[in-house]
Amino acid sequence: MxxxxxxxxxxxxxxxxxxxxxxxxxxxxxxxxxxxxxxxxxxxxxxxxxxxxxxxxxxxxxxxxxxxxxxxxxxxxxxxxxxxxxxxxxxxxxxxxxxxxxxxxxxxxxxxxxxxxxxxxxxxxxxxxxxxxxxxxxxxxxxxxxxxxxxxxxxxxxxxxxxxxxxxxxxxxxxxxxxxxxxxxxSQEALEQPRRDYDAARERLRAATASGLSVMAVAAYPGEGVYIAKAPDDPALLSYTELGLNYPDPGGSDYYWQQVSWENILDHRTDVVLYSLRAMSGADMQQQPTFAQLPAAEAGQVFPWEFSAMDYVAQARTINNLAEHLEGSRKVT
Structure with missing residues (x-):
């Protein structure tokens, strides 16, 4: 598939x-x-x-x-x-x-x-x-x-x-x-407040990434395993790394995704996991024995990864959400 x-x-x-x-x-x-x-x-x-x-x-x-x-x-x-x-x-x-x-x-x-x-x-x-x-x-x-x-x-x-x-x-x-x-x-006037909110969200995330918490974003499927996104290939993830987000390279030569079996997901340990809203939910992923053993899963640091429109308003919302997740998480790896 x-x-x-x-x-x-x-x-x-x-x-x-x-x-x-x-x-x-x-x-x-x-x-x-x-x-x-x-x-x-x-x-x-x-x-x-x-x-x-x-x-x-x-x-x-x-x-x-x-x-x-x-x-x-x-x-x-x-x-x-x-x-x-x-x-x-x-x-x-x-x-x-x-x-x-x-x-x-x-x-x-x-x-x-x-x-x-x-x-x-x-x-x-x-x-x-x-x-x-x-x-x-x-x-x-x-x-x-x-x-x-x-x-x-x-x-x-x-x-x-x-x-x-x-x-x-x-x-x-x-x-x-x-x-x-x-x-x-x-108009420029209509963009001023959204731009301020967006800039403020980016600064909040920049401060939150100072903790050094490692993050991976995934899309998982029961019969296929876990697809780990590569930050350089995703505009949103790339922008987060530009603000200091610690996003390890999952390896592999394929564009955008590194596919990992459920059996091997333990080779990819991060402090926080973000899961795609269009794939398995965090709760369903927790039912997979190996995923449940990940440090992020054991710590309850598994959060939604949503696709947000590319504008000041939507990005500010998503960036603030990510910053909040990082602010409420701790180092577990």
Whole structure:
């Protein structure tokens, strides 16, 4: 099962090896521009290198749950959504009035085209994930959220697609998302308090990591064992290590994950374990005899690892949660 999946699958989605046929390598796009003086036109160069130009700044925006969650946190309510789950099951939409959005897809790769057309989107936003540690995008794979290139092309015929690459550090992806949000009209004033909260959360985590507690993030399955994420390949984990988090290299040559059998999980001892919300729960993992013998498990230092949207609001929440977990934990290895 997992051999055919990607990093984002185990965190909360399905195949996440996205790109368009425009570029094979991921580089941040050119400078975004909103309305051009005197023309009313709007243009944005995304992370695949594609430049989207519209007659006016878009106001009806649809897209991948992960991407539109960030826009909503900045005050831009999307008209339609699609993704791995329904919005009610996505932590990034807690507290939102979900009646304001038409869900045109609640299972990965399944999009109701007619329902999407009915919402008359002017722009669709999604993500692309690299295929290796260098950040390379695969032009032969669909962007994240689409079943295949044919479906992606059909959707692109409804409205242009803007892509933000999920590569490098989350700190950079967050800022890139801000650039896009500002291009569609989010004001600097609207971003000020969320940015302060985000910066404060990062400083809190920086202080919490001073304890030196070691951490590993995993996705586990009863018949397959434990998949340990590699921090350099996950934007969020990479950003935490930049703030001082002690995240041991699990080894192995595969991209993103190191698969470990239940029998061998005791070779990977950390003070804290974070478990994916899209895989076995912490309680279920504790039922595995070997996992239960891990120092973190014996100490009750096993906490949720949630995928959070790449914006100031969502990241501040998740970073504060991680800091709280570290603040309440102790050295056990």
């Amino acid at each position: 997992v051999s055919t999946l990607s990093r984002r699958t185990l965190l909360g989605g399905a195949v996440a090896l996205g790109a368009t046929g425009l570029l094979a390598a991921c580089g941040r796009g050119g400078s975004p521009t909103s309305a051009q003086p005197g023309s009313g036109a709007w243009t944005f160069t995304d992370d695949t290198g594609a430049t989207v130009t519209l007659d006016a700044r878009p106001t009806r925006i649809a897209g991948l749950n992960d991407a539109i969650a960030s826009l909503w946190n900045y005050g831009v309510t999307p008209v339609a959504s699609f993704g791995f789950t329904g919005l009610a099951d996505d932590v990034n939409f807690r507290g939102k009035d979900l009646t304001r959005v038409t869900e045109v897809g609640t299972t990965y790769g399944e999009i109701d085209i007619e329902a999407l057309v009915a919402q008359q989107p002017e722009l669709i936003v999604t993500h692309a994930y690299p295929k290796d540690s260098s950040g390379t995008l695969d032009p032969q794979k669909p962007l994240y959220g689409f079943a295949d290139l044919k479906q992606q092309q059909t959707v692109a015929g409804i409205a242009p697609i803007v892509t933000i690459a999920m590569s490098g550090s989350a700190a950079d992806v967050v800022e890139r998302t801000v650039e896009f949000a500002q291009s569609i009209g989010v």
